[in-house]
Amino acid sequence: MDNLIKTIKDLFQRTAPTLSKDEKESIRNMLSETIDLSPVSSAQAKRLDDVSRSAYKTRTVRSLFVAYIRPMPALAVALALILTGGTSVAAQQSLPGDVLYPVKTNVNEEIAGWFSVSAEADAKRASMLAERRLQEAEQVAVIDSELSTETRSGISVAFAKQVERYQQELEQIEDEETTVEIRSGFEAALESHDRVLARLESTGRDVAQLRADVASVMPVRVAASLGAEAATESTENKSEMSTMSTMRAESDADQAVSDGVDVKTSSRAGSEAGFEARARGKIKAAANVIASAESTLKRVNGSRDDVEAEAKTRLKEARELFLEARGGLDGGEYRKAFHVAESALRAANDARTSFELTKLGLSVSVGNGSSGSSAGQGAGGGVEQDWVEGFIFAISENRILVAESLASGVKEYTGELGELRGTAVWYAVSSDTEITDQDGREMTFVDLDTHVGVEVYSSGPMAESYPAQGGADRIVVTDEQYKVQSNANLPEVSPYEQGLESEAGVNAGVEGESSEGSGVDLSTEVEVDVRLDTSL
Amino acid sequence: MNTDDQQRAKEQFLKVYDEYADAIFKHCYFRVSDRELAKDLMHDTFARTWKSITKGNDIKNMRAFLYRVAHNLIVDSYGKKKEMSLDQQRDENEENTNPIFDPADTDAVERIEGNAERDRVRAAVDQLDEKYRTAVTMRFLDQLSPTEIARITGESENVISVRVNRGLGQLRTLLGIEKI
Numbered sequence: 001m002d003n004l005i006k007t008i009k010d011l012f013q014r015t016a017p018t019l020s021k022d023e024k025e026s027i028r029n030m031l032s033e034t035i036d037l038s039p040v041s042s043a044q045a046k047r048l049d050d051v052s053r054s055a056y057k058t059r060t061v062r063s064l065f066v067a068y069i070r071p072m073p074a075l076a077v078a079l080a081l082i083l084t085g086g087t088s089v090a091a092q093q094s095l096p097g098d099v100l101y102p103v104k105t106n107v108n109e110e111i112a113g114w115f116s117v118s119a120e121a122d123a124k125r126a127s128m129l130a131e132r133r134l135q136e137a138e139q140v141a142v143i144d145s146e147l148s149t150e151t152r153s154g155i156s157v158a159f160a161k162q163v164e165r166y167q168q169e170l171e172q173i174e175d176e177e178t179t180v181e182i183r184s185g186f187e188a189a190l191e192s193h194d195r196v197l198a199r200l201e202s203t204g205r206d207v208a209q210l211r212a213d214v215a216s217v218m219p220v221r222v223a224a225s226l227g228a229e230a231a232t233e234s235t236e237n238k239s240e241m242s243t244m245s246t247m248r249a250e251s252d253a254d255q256a257v258s259d260g261v262d263v264k265t266s267s268r269a270g271s272e273a274g275f276e277a278r279a280r281g282k283i284k285a286a287a288n289v290i291a292s293a294e295s296t297l298k299r300v301n302g303s304r305d306d307v308e309a310e311a312k313t314r315l316k317e318a319r320e321l322f323l324e325a326r327g328g329l330d331g332g333e334y335r336k337a338f339h340v341a342e343s344a345l346r347a348a349n350d351a352r353t354s355f356e357l358t359k360l361g362l363s364v365s366v367g368n369g370s371s372g373s374s375a376g377q378g379a380g381g382g383v384e385q386d387w388v389e390g391f392i393f394a395i396s397e398n399r400i401l402v403a404e405s406l407a408s409g410v411k412e413y414t415g416e417l418g419e420l421r422g423t424a425v426w427y428a429v430s431s432d433t434e435i436t437d438q439d440g441r442e443m444t445f446v447d448l449d450t451h452v453g454v455e456v457y458s459s460g461p462m463a464e465s466y467p468a469q470g471g472a473d474r475i476v477v478t479d480e481q482y483k484v485q486s487n488a489n490l491p492e493v494s495p496y497e498q499g500l501e502s503e504a505g506v507n508a509g510v511e512g513e514s515s516e517g518s519g520v521d522l523s524t525e526v527e528v529d530v531r532l533d534t535s536l
Numbered sequence: 537m538n539t540d541d542q543q544r545a546k547e548q549f550l551k552v553y554d555e556y557a558d559a560i561f562k563h564c565y566f567r568v569s570d571r572e573l574a575k576d577l578m579h580d581t582f583a584r585t586w587k588s589i590t591k592g593n594d595i596k597n598m599r600a601f602l603y604r605v606a607h608n609l610i611v612d613s614y615g616k617k618k619e620m621s622l623d624q625q626r627d628e629n630e631e632n633t634n635p636i637f638d639p640a641d642t643d644a645v646e647r648i649e650g651n652a653e654r655d656r657v658r659a660a661v662d663q664l665d666e667k668y669r670t671a672v673t674m675r676f677l678d679q680l681s682p683t684e685i686a687r688i689t690g691e692s693e694n695v696i697s698v699r700v701n702r703g704l705g706q707l708r709t710l711l712g713i714e715k716i
Contacts, residue, residue, distance in 0.1 A: 011657050013677070018558065019561050024557055035586055039590065040545045041590075
């Protein structure tokens, strides 16, 4: 037993995560702000002296706060938001066009940025935020096929701001390894998003401006990734970028300089040694992209098996190449390591792009739409108009959970999946959502209540999960009130439910819940009552 | 208030932070399995503790007090998590764990190579019932005594000992450790 305890203790200590210096410092700074905002009395200070009177080494903390010692009102407000959590957490989940979106981009993220210390951290943060702007834009484009001009230009501005910051910070970094790591990672991300945007465009979304924005920061035109390999051999002494992309001739020199690769050095880079830093940087970038692909994969459960399998294979390939590159590095074969890492990065990026597309419900459709497969295996959701009739079982922030019914015997939805029956969707309600009663009288979000019957009309794909998630275009509140199900008297499956599962395939992750109660062969042809919004 | 007192108290408290921030963060992480949330909780733990001091609360044992505040915040966060939709949770995780260019994550290379064990422990701890996870974390990660754990959680010592024991047994099974 003692051995077991020791084993567990060791395991816990060994596997516990550590805070990075930056993280610890940034929280410390936040805390110090809090302290400045709520002073203590002398007596209390005395008590604290007593409590913490131990042999801490004295350290000057003052210098840390000089910059923040007089918080501007905006800062105070922002801190209040952060400390109280509510608004800023909600803002964190907002998308372009949402009321809270400016809080996220101007307050939350800015504040986080104030505490970054190094150019490296700043450059990484800026590139991460630039990428996040793209992800948000993509999400919004999927939900709303018609972005307002303001939203669109807002995204462009926000994106450009981060890119500019990224470029500035990148120039400050002198270490070649870090430069290559950050740069390769960011360009891989841009390439990935360029592909996602291309797909969005091909499905009729107006993302031309975004694509142009992305293209403008990609210093090199992305080659049709194959064939670049051949070019590599001849140009490898110029710049590592050539592996993934064909360089524009005119930007050659700029490229080499901004890569942090001294032109003179790179001409000497034929030697293995010249490749070491770059190989290390590239390997780190590959590791980042692999990790990113893995985390994206985790969020796309229930995607199409075939697409997923392909991407997974690509990811596996990336991991193998990554290990090979590591091996090359250890063996002193830096040039080889560099190129293999490049291939790993490319493979991982392919996988990530595929997962991103799946996540957005844009995975390549294979076969016909009505897969008729068991629930839980939704096809990549297309953009369709659907309506769901049910009751509101939960309201949170700006969403309502509409489900057909609760499981027998369940009185309230408390967050457990097993409590819901049949179709269940979290609908985001925005200012554009029209809410009316049965007779068309206008209502507002606050009029909505749990157990109230509703019909919800939505366009755009649903996120694949259970409950599904989507945006509501119109909510009609009916007279019905939900009655708790006594037991086995499950409701008949209504046509729209079959429709959703067999046609739109939006109900991924149902895990047999609805099919269990329905006993209906989902592959049968059904009339689906889909009211298409012609304005779409 | 006196500015010097404020400054001195602040320095004192920041020393407390320097001393315990890592431990509290690890504790939170083991309880919630979410790095960003754990960081928030850790920050909130210290912020609350400070508030408590300004209200004149007499703290005798800083370490135990911090764990108690952290414990309460974590328990509250479970409630909040439940109220959130899956989508929000997912979004949150997305925000939080998206590892590309995470400035905090300086060593992705090491992570990819060496995370198998971590994942295994993580998965096992996650599968424990909340009450066992709490007991086991406090006992084996934080190395608190059963008496301290009892005070922090407001349970009896006896209950804590039982939970530690059962948690340990479950962990052994989950981790596939042979009976020793």
